[in-house]
Amino acid sequence: MGRVVIEIDGYSYSAEIDGERRYGTDEVLLLADDNLIAGTPWASRGFTVARFLDDASYHALVGGITDVVREAVAQHTTTDLSDFTLDQYHRYLSSEIHQQVVRETVGGLAINRLPIPVRLIERRISELCGTEVCADAPYLDSPLFYIRIVRPGVETDNSPPHRDAWLDHLRNCVNIYVPIAGSNARSALPLVPGSHLWKDRATACRPSPEPSARSAWSGPTRDPTSSRSSRRIWCTVEGSI
């Protein structure tokens, strides 16, 4: 067990890490993958900040996600939710009820409940990457989307710094972060410029016994269902609440 302290823009954050920790190899994981941002002016930085959708689509997305969460909350409280907003979520629910909401949504929601057409997202991310991408998860029987609710000051709602490429099913993808609610300079997604090109040796991680969550320190293991030619986006539409 150990506490890792992280400095981000002058603020100090920490995370409790238990279990074994190991360093990876000299491999740069991205070089073995399909690099979807290779042709962009921001390829070496690893990210860009850009407008996502037009106002109407963005508001439809936020409003629709609000409805999905409100419906889940309504199953567990008698509180009047007519004024419910996502950024006040943590004021409506006890931790126990929050856990119930998470249990109900953690397995994903049918894509037809996504408030906007996936194609809108695919088209915009294709523009930004300069190459055609699609939202695809070949390991799922049917397309789903996921909601992650991060309450203010609750360390266990969030993940400590990590690389998604440590998970086989997230390789050959590009991540997007869209502020949905409660996103500000202290709560939005922190990124380390250029870290996508770090050798895996540069970071320590905790190996997982789960085959679906193999850590890259053991070498690049590939999901047999994923094709090198598939160019995918991982639609991490996240927001801290």
Ligand SMILES: [Fe+2]
């Ligand atoms: Fe991640």
